Every structure is written in structure tokens, then in C-alpha cells.
Amino acid sequence: MSTRRRPAAPRSSSSGMTENEKKILGFIRSKQGMGATKYEITAGTSIQQALVTKATTSLKKSKLIKEVSNKGGKHFLAVEFEPCKELQGGDWYVDGALDVSMIEDLKEICVNILERLKQKVVTLEVICSCFQKASRDEYKLSRDQTKVILDNLVLDNVIMEVKSNGSSEHSALRIGEVWYKLIGKKSGGGEARDGAFASIPCGACPHIGLCTPDGAISPTTCVYYQKWLDF
Amino acid sequence: MTTTEFGIVYAVHIITSHFGSVASKVCECLLRRGPLSSREISRLAESDINHSKVKDILYLLIQHNCVQAFSIEPPDGSESKATVQYIALFSNILHRARYNKFSKVVNEELGSQCSGVLDGLLSNGRLTLEQLIDRDRDSKKQMGSEAIRDSLQKLVAARFVERVPSPEPVLGNKDEGPAQKKRGAKPSKIFKEPESLDERILEAATPVDAIRFPFIFEQGSSSTVADDDSNISEGKRKQPEVDYTSGPSNEVIWRPNFEELIRRLRHKACVEIVKERRDEGCANVMKAMLEVGRSQEKKAKTDKSVPMSMGSIYEELIKTDAGREMTQERVEACLEQLSATSSYLPAFVIESDGSYIVDFKSIISVAQKDEMESVVMRRYGKEAFRMFRYLSQEDRFVETDKIADAALTEKKDTPQILLKMWKDGYLHMQKLAVTGVYIPFLLWKVNKLIVSRQMLDEMYHASLNLSLRLTHETDSEKELLLLPMEKLEGALKERRNKYRAKSVLLTSARFKLDDAIMLFHDF
Numbered sequence: 001m002s003t004r005r006r007p008a009a010p011r012s013s014s015s016g017m018t019e020n021e022k023k024i025l026g027f028i029r030s031k032q033g034m035g036a037t038k039y040e041i042t043a044g045t046s047i048q049q050a051l052v053t054k055a056t057t058s059l060k061k062s063k064l065i066k067e068v069s070n071k072g073g074k075h076f077l078a079v080e081f082e083p084c085k086e087l088q089g090g091d092w093y094v095d096g097a098l099d100v101s102m103i104e105d106l107k108e109i110c111v112n113i114l115e116r117l118k119q120k121v122v123t124l125e126v127i128c129s130c131f132q133k134a135s136r137d138e139y140k141l142s143r144d145q146t147k148v149i150l151d152n153l154v155l156d157n158v159i160m161e162v163k164s165n166g167s168s169e170h171s172a173l174r175i176g177e178v179w180y181k182l183i184g185k186k187s188g189g190g191e192a193r194d195g196a197f198a199s200i201p202c203g204a205c206p207h208i209g210l211c212t213p214d215g216a217i218s219p220t221t222c223v224y225y226q227k228w229l230d231f
Numbered sequence: 232m233t234t235t236e237f238g239i240v241y242a243v244h245i246i247t248s249h250f251g252s253v254a255s256k257v258c259e260c261l262l263r264r265g266p267l268s269s270r271e272i273s274r275l276a277e278s279d280i281n282h283s284k285v286k287d288i289l290y291l292l293i294q295h296n297c298v299q300a301f302s303i304e305p306p307d308g309s310e311s312k313a314t315v316q317y318i319a320l321f322s323n324i325l326h327r328a329r330y331n332k333f334s335k336v337v338n339e340e341l342g343s344q345c346s347g348v349l350d351g352l353l354s355n356g357r358l359t360l361e362q363l364i365d366r367d368r369d370s371k372k373q374m375g376s377e378a379i380r381d382s383l384q385k386l387v388a389a390r391f392v393e394r395v396p397s398p399e400p401v402l403g404n405k406d407e408g409p410a411q412k413k414r415g416a417k418p419s420k421i422f423k424e425p426e427s428l429d430e431r432i433l434e435a436a437t438p439v440d441a442i443r444f445p446f447i448f449e450q451g452s453s454s455t456v457a458d459d460d461s462n463i464s465e466g467k468r469k470q471p472e473v474d475y476t477s478g479p480s481n482e483v484i485w486r487p488n489f490e491e492l493i494r495r496l497r498h499k500a501c502v503e504i505v506k507e508r509r510d511e512g513c514a515n516v517m518k519a520m521l522e523v524g525r526s527q528e529k530k531a532k533t534d535k536s537v538p539m540s541m542g543s544i545y546e547e548l549i550k551t552d553a554g555r556e557m558t559q560e561r562v563e564a565c566l567e568q569l570s571a572t573s574s575y576l577p578a579f580v581i582e583s584d585g586s587y588i589v590d591f592k593s594i595i596s597v598a599q600k601d602e603m604e605s606v607v608m609r610r611y612g613k614e615a616f617r618m619f620r621y622l623s624q625e626d627r628f629v630e631t632d633k634i635a636d637a638a639l640t641e642k643k644d645t646p647q648i649l650l651k652m653w654k655d656g657y658l659h660m661q662k663l664a665v666t667g668v669y670i671p672f673l674l675w676k677v678n679k680l681i682v683s684r685q686m687l688d689e690m691y692h693a694s695l696n697l698s699l700r701l702t703h704e705t706d707s708e709k710e711l712l713l714l715p716m717e718k719l720e721g722a723l724k725e726r727r728n729k730y731r732a733k734s735v736l737l738t739s740a741r742f743k744l745d746d747a748i749m750l751f752h753d754f
Contacts, residue, residue, distance in 0.1 A: 070642075072672075090636060098641040105584035152639045155624075156615040157604075159574030183575055195605030196743040197686070202693035204609040209655070211696070213240075220703040229704075229733045 017062075020047050021055045028065055028076050034082030035068060035075035070096065091145055102138060106149050107156075109139065114159060114182045119173060121164075121179045124150065150180060159183060201228050234321050235688035239263060241695045248698075249327060250291060253280060257288045261298065261319035266428065268314050289317055295356035296486055299670040300399045303431045313397060318432055324754065327490050328694075329745055330354075333492040336499070338674070341385050344374055348382040349391060352487050356694050357395050359482035372716040383485065393443050393488035396436035445483070484566065491680035494531045498752045500746070501594045508576055509568055512557060516565040517579070520589050532754065541566070574624075595754045602747050603686055607657065614640040615648045619647060619657070628661060628674035650676055656685040687751045690744060697741040704733050 017025070027045050028036055038056065042049045056076055059065045068075045068083045068100070075087055085091065092099055113130050114122055124147060131141045155158045159180050164173035173179065197203040201224035202211075211217045219225060234242075239262045247255040260276045261267060267275065273285040280288075282683070292298035297320055302313040326333075330353045338346035351366050352358055360383060364376045374382070386392040437443060498521045506514035523543050524536035545562055548554035557565075566587055569580040577593040600623070608616040617638035622629060629637075637647040651657045659681065661671040705712065708730045711723065719727050 027390040092639060098639070101642075103639055124639045148639070149450050151637065152617065155574075155620045155638060157616075157620070158614070160569075160573045162573040165571065181573075195602045195609075196740075197602055197690050197693060198605035198609045199746065200697065202605050202689070202691060202696055206610065208689055211692070213695070213699055219700040222696075222700075224392060225696075225700055229700075229736065231729050231732045 014052070018055065018058075019065065020045075020051055021059055023047065023062055025054065025059055026077070028059075028079075029078045031077075033077065033081045034087060035077035035081070035083070037073050037075055037209045039073075041076070065103070101214055103149070103152070106139065107153055107158075109134075110149055111158060111182065114180060118182065123173070123179045127180070137212075156182060201225050234262065235684060235691060237688045237692040237695065238321065239317070240358055241691040242321055244695050244698060245324055245327050246292075246297065250288075250295075253284070254288045254291060256280065257285055258292060258297065258319055258324070261317060262321065266301070266316040266318045266324050268316050272317070287679055292319075295327075296320065296489075297327075299432055299436060301402060301435070302399060303402045313401065318429060320429075320433075323489060325748070326493075326753070328741075329496075329749075332496060332742075332745075333487065333489075336492060336495045337386070337391055340495075341382070341389060341391075344378055345382040345385050345391075347374060348379055348386060349487060351737065352392060352485060357484050357486040359484050361482055365486075387444050387485070390444055390491040391489055392485050393491075394438060394445065395484045395486050396433070396438065400432060400435035402435055403616075432599070434487070490531050493749070493753050494525070494528065496749060497531060497591070497595075498525070500598065500750065500754060501589075501591065504594050504598050505569070505579060509565075509579075511553070512561060513565045513569055515548065515553050515557065516544065516549070516562055516569065517589070519544050519551075519554060520580070520587065524589060534592045535581070536589035536591065538583065538588050540586055544587065576624075591754075595750060598750050599683065602750065603682055606686065606689075607652070610655075610659075611648060611652055614638060614644070615652060618645070618649065619652065622658070622675060622677040623679070626677070628659075628676045630663075631673050631675070634675060646673065649673070657682055687748065690748050694741055694744050694748065697737050701734060701737040701741075704730060 023045050024041055027041055038052055041052050041171050065076045066079050068077055068087055070087055087095060092103055110127060114125055128143050129148055130148050131139060134140055154161050161178055162181055164177045165176055190219055202208055207217050242262060243255050243259045246258045256276045257272055260272050269285050269289060273280055273282045289298055298315050298317050299320055300315050302315050305311050305313055330529045334346045334350055337349045348363060351363055363379050366377055367374050502514050502518045505517045523539045526535040545559055566580060570578050570582045572578045579590055579594050581588045581590055607619045616636050631646055635642045653660045659676045659678045661674045663674055711727055
């Protein structure tokens with residue numbers, strides 16, 4: 001068996017980096033706070049994947065690049081850059097995790113504002129100004145962030161978005177301007193009905209696809225039915 | 232909407248419990264394979280049912296309005312005879328589980344005597360006046376022949392009862408143009424191509440309104456022709472010649488008109504939805520609008536009503552006690568409310584040039600959406616609920632990360648939640664491979680038609696399960712149920728009460744679930 005070694009990759013005399021490492025570092029730096037995945041480096045520099053792996057390991061050892069993990073895989077960033085919002089997850093992420101408790105707090109504040117001002121027409125601006133007066137810094141939301149919270153409450157079916165149609169109720173608004181209103185009893189209006197299907201065991205059953213009249217899962221042996229009919 | 236797998240299983244279950252297993256086999260054969268001749272049924276039905284038995288069962292199912300016979304005209308020049316084929320009427324089979332709802336509608340509008348007559352028709356399928364009178368003579372609470380005659384007249388006038396359709400309509404063969412196919416149809420309908428074979432058959436079998444809802448008690452009226460094997464389809468083409476008064480054997484046969492009964496239930500559901508989502512005042516206005524436009528509705532599943540003026544709505548409204556409390560100004564405010572749109576509710580009424588149109592489709596869609604979303608909420612949780620609502624709102628393919636951003640859900644968990652809903656058929660998914668990106672993008676969409684179909688199938692399944700569970704509970708307490716209630720004490724009495732509570736819960740759940748089924752299938 002031959003013991004001949006492969007020729008070493010040419011090293012730059014000044015920085016001690018190979019040509020490949022230099023090229024990869026340049027590519028990663030160009031991506032700034034967004035960084036690049038191994039796949040993107042391979043595609044962007046036309047260097048073979050095995051060599052990219054070797055070079056990124058070496059650059060990491062030399063502390064010229066760092067690694068940030070997110071849902072889309074590992075991203076390599078030059079050390080001088082901080083991961084951008086997209087890489088961290090966005091406005092609502094702290095240390096890579098969604099800040100659910102803060103979101104819930106903010107939603108509650110919105111609901112309270114709408115409840116307090118239920119006799120008035122509440123636009124995005126009104127809610128934004130309420131948030132600007134908040135005592136805690138993290139509650140001082142931008143207009144876009146406030147809109148995201150309100151949109152989320154619309155998706156929760158807690159509030160509704162109404163477009164002004166120029167009627168007397170909306171006299172202070174331009175036609176087509178949006179305002180927000182609570183849904184249901186809190187606003188003195190109607191409420192969505194409880195689904196007839198959702199209120200029986202089969203409506204919530206994750207195994208309904210496996211249930212048959214004489215099968216292993218059947219209405220006569222069903223544990224959910226047993227619980228439901230346990231008087 | 233075509234029948235789903237559990238729709239068939241549920242329909243077969245209803246037929247089994249009402250007419251036994253042999254009848255259910257014939258019915259299942261028709262539901263699964265479509266129109267068949269009686270010979271084909273006896274050959275294809277799973278167990279060994281001879282031809283004459285098949286015929287008996289078909290007559291039984293026709294009597295109860297679950298099957299319709301028809302034949303197709305042989306092509307021109309062909310010497311072969313048209314074969315009689317049979318088709319199962321899926322909707323009518325399902326109506327069997329909602330007879331008490333129909334009875335309640337008639338009781339509320341026309342009183343108990345009329346609902347008693349309707350009950351007779353519902354339980355016997357189709358009867359003549361003579362048979363209705365005989366039935367009354369044998370009952371404990373006799374109404375008397377005059378009362379029955381009057382009630383029947385009222386029922387026909389209100390279109391709750393109709394004359395039986397043609398026993399065996401002949402359809403033109405497929406090569407013929409629509410104008411030739413429906414020689415007897417009304418001029419306005421001539422160029423309208425019916426969508427499916429079922430609809431073609433039903434349309435061909437249904438006589439014109441003057442024969443379908445005749446003024447039966449006007450002696451000598453030309454519209455009082457008796458029903459035999461041929462005169463109804465003929466009646467579409469020529470003037471009837473036989474008088475109703477010519478004798479009992481030639482009497483007109485009556486049956487419940489499911490189309491009208493379903494229309495009333497649809498209207499009731501619309502009023503209820505408006506009441507829940509708006510208020511009592513809006514519900515009263517809606518009720519009056521439905522009353523004004525009802526006579527103009529051509530079919531039960533109408534999307535929009537005819538336009539109606541403020542004056543006609545108000546005129547109708549003041550006929551009721553609740554309506555009399557409303558000023559015209561208040562009615563105008565209600566109409567404005569009903570025409571308003573928001574992210575929460577679409578417009579229920581469309582205003583155009585000073586007239587108002589009821590948008591049935593949008594009212595029903597609100598209740599359908601409630602049903603779908605509440606299942607998503609219970610089965611997959613709050614995050615999934617937000618994602619589902621977001622995708623329904625967008626009505627296009629959206630990428631996973633965008634959904635997570637809009638629904639404010641953890642990006643790592645979002646694909647799992649979406650995949651769960653996709654596996655159960657609640658979402659549509661597409662993979663998008665992009666050059667330069669290793670992992671393909673996943674795009675998601677709510678396809679309302681597919682979700683409605685999936686929901687409907689699951690609801691049929693659930694209704695079947697409720698019925699099977701009730702049978703199971705009854706079977707397991709069979710001996711206890713034979714004992715008289717007043718003789719039960721202690722633990723036995725307790726068990727009997729528990730059985731009653733279970734039975735009430737299961738029955739009422741099935742009743743409510745049937746309302747939801749109607750939202751998706753009949754309305």
C-alpha cells in the first residue's frame with residue numbers, strides 16, 4: 001500500500017490560512033449578520049463540501065468564525081458580527097426561543113385597552129400611543145409590532161378588525177380605515193357557537209381514522225366515550 | 232357534494248335499523264355502485280337475495296322514498312327495450328334521522344293536527360287521503376276525516392306535502408340535446424343542463440307545480456289526477472284526464488316534501504346564526520326577509536334571495552309581535568348592521584339600489600367555519616387554531632416560516648403542528664424545491680372544499696358512533712329496562728337513572744350533530 005501523502009493545501013504565508021479558508025472567510029464576512037450554511041458556502045464558493053467542512057473547522061479553531069444554530073441548520077458568522085433578527089427568529093425571540101409569556105402579556109394589555117375604550121372607535125394609533133406610555137421598556141412596541149399583536153388577537157378570535165364605511169359610528173375615520181373591537185360578551189355582541197362536532201368525543205379524537213364499528217378502536221370500547229358517559 | 236365512505240356506512244346503518252339487514256344490503260349495493268337494475272342488484276348484492284326478494288325490497292324502499300326508479304330511453308332506431316334502473320336517494324335516507332325536526336317545523340307553523348298528519352306520512356312514506364283517514368280511525372286520539380282532509384289541504388298549500396313523483400321517469404339518452412331530453416319541463420328550464428344523474432332523475436320525476444301541489448279539494452279540477460304507474464310523467468306533457476273523485480283506487484298519493492321541510496330548517500338556522508352573531512333585532516329582520524323571499528326560492532340550496540324593498544320587509548315584520556316593537560328607523564339600522572363586513576363576519580345582506588338581498592351562502596359559511604375551527608381547536612390546540620384561521624384568511628399557499636410569524640408560534644414546532652393537520656386531511660401541502668437551498672420549502676393551504684368533505688365524513692362517522700353507542704348502552708341494560716321503573720329501588724334505580732342520563736346525552740348530541748351535518752350537506 002502506498003504511504004505517499006497528499007500534497008498539503010497551499011498556505012498563505014502572511015496569515016497562515018489556506019486559499020480555501022481565505023475564500024470561505026471572505027464569503028462568510030460578506031453575509032454579515034445572516035451568516036451562511038455549509039450548503040450555501042459550497043454553492044457560493046464552488047469549493048467541495050469536504051474541504052468546506054475542513055476549512056470551517058479550522059476557521060472556528062482560529063476564532064475567526066462562530067457557529068449559530070437555528071431551525072434551518074447551522075449558520076457560520078464572522079466573529080465581528082452579531083446574528084441578525086431573522087437568524088434569531090425575529091422580534092419575539094429571546095435566546096432563540098419564542099417569548100410566549102411576553103406575547104401573552106402584550107395581548108392581555110391590548111384586550112384591556114379595548115375593554116376600557118369599548119365605547120370608542122379604537123384604531124392602531126390609539127393602541128400604539130397606549131404602548132408608548134408603558135412603564136416597562138419591553139412593552140414600548142413599535143407600530144409594526146403592535147400590529148402583529150393585534151393581528152394575532154384577530155387570529156385568536158378575541159378581537160375583530162372593522163373597516164370604516166363612513167357611517168355615523170365611524171365619522172372620525174376615513175372610509176376604509178381599520179379599527180378594532182372586542183368579540184363576544186365583553187363587547188356586548190354575539191359570539192361564535194360551540195361546534196356540535198367538537199363537543200362530542202369523536203370531534204376531538206385523534207384516532208377517528210382508525211375507529212370502526214367492530215374494530216380494536218370502536219364506539220363500544222372507546223375510552224373517551226367511557227369518560228364522557230361516566231355519570 | 233358526492234357521498235363519502237362514512238356517509239354510505241351511516242346511511243346503511245339507518246336502513247338496517249329501520250328495515251333490517253336484507254334491505255340494507257340492497258341499499259348499500261345501490262349506494263356504492265350507483266344506478267342498477269333489479270337483476271344486477273340480485274347478482275351483485277353480497278348475500279344471496281333472489282330476484283323477487285330484491286323487487287320486494289325495492290318497492291319497500293320506494294314506498295319510503297329512499298329509492299327512485301327510472302329508465303333511459305334507448306337510442307333512436309334501437310329495438311332494445313329500456314331497462315328499469317334504481318337509484319338510492321342518499322339525502323332522503325339521512326332525512327329519516329331528522330323526522331322529529333320536520334314534525335316540529337310543521338307543528339310550529341300549522342299546529343298539532345297538521346303535524347299529526349305529516350307524522351303519518353313520515354312513518355308510512357306515502358299515503359292516500361283514504362289511507363290517512365283509515366289510519367286515524369285505528370288510532371286512540373281520533374281527529375276525524377274532516378280534520379284530516381283540512382290538515383292535508385293546509386300541508387299541501389304550505390308545500391310541506393307533495394304528490395308523489397313519477398314512479399318511473401324516462402330519461403332521454405345522453406346523445407340527445409337538453410331540449411329534447413326534457414320535453415315536459417317548463418319552458419324556463421329547457422336549456423338548463425342538470426348537474427348529475429341524480430338531479431336529472433329527480434327533475435324528470437317531479438311533476439310541474441300545479442300537479443305537485445294541487446288544490447285537491449276543488450272537485451273536478453284538472454290538477455287532481457290520480458296516481459298510477461304512468462300519469463305523472465305523462466302529466467308533464469299532457470293535461471290530466473282522470474278526476475280525483477273517481478274512487479279510492481284512483482286516489483292521489485301524498486308524501487312529505489323534503490325540499491320544503493329542509494328549506495324551513497335552513498331558514499331557521501340562518502335566523503339562529505344572525506341572532507348569535509348580531510342581535511335579536513337583526514334576527515327578526517332576517518326572519519321577515521326570509522318570509523318575503525321564500526315563495527321565490529326555486530331550490531333549497533339557493534345562494535341568494537330575490538331583492539326586496541324596505542317597505543316589503545317592514546310590512547312582513549309588523550305581522551309579528553316582536554316586529555311590531557321595531558320602528559322603521561331601527562329596521563334600517565339592523566339592515567345596515569347586516570350589510571356590514573369585518574374580519575369577524577361577512578355581510579349577511581347585500582344592499583343594491585335600495586333593495587336588499589339575503590346572502591344565504593355567507594350566513595351558512597359562518598356556521599360552517601365555526602364548526603371547522605372548533606374541531607381544529609379541540610383536536611390540535613390553540614396554535615393550530617391560529618394557523619388554520621390564518622391560512623383560511625389568506626386562501627393561498629403560504630410558507631412554514633411565514634405561518635409561524637403570523638400565528639406567533641415557535642418556529643421549531645410549527646412544521647409538526649402543520650404536518651399533523653395535513654395528515655388528517657385538514658391542510659393541503661406542497662413541497663417547493665429551490666436551487667441553492669438544501670431543504671425544500673413546505674407550502675400550506677386550507678382547501679375549504681376538501682376540509683368540508685373531510686369534516687362531513689367524520690361527522691357521519693361520529694353520528695354513526697353515537698347511534699351504535701346508544702344501542703350498546705341499551706343492550707347492556709336490556710334486563711333492567713324490562714323492569715317497571717316504579718318497582719326499582721337503591722342501586723338498580725341508580726343504574727336506571729344513569730342509563731337514562733346517558734341515553735339523553737347521546738340522543739341530544741346526535742340531534743345537534745345532525746344540525747351540523749345539514750350545514751355541510753343540505754344547506
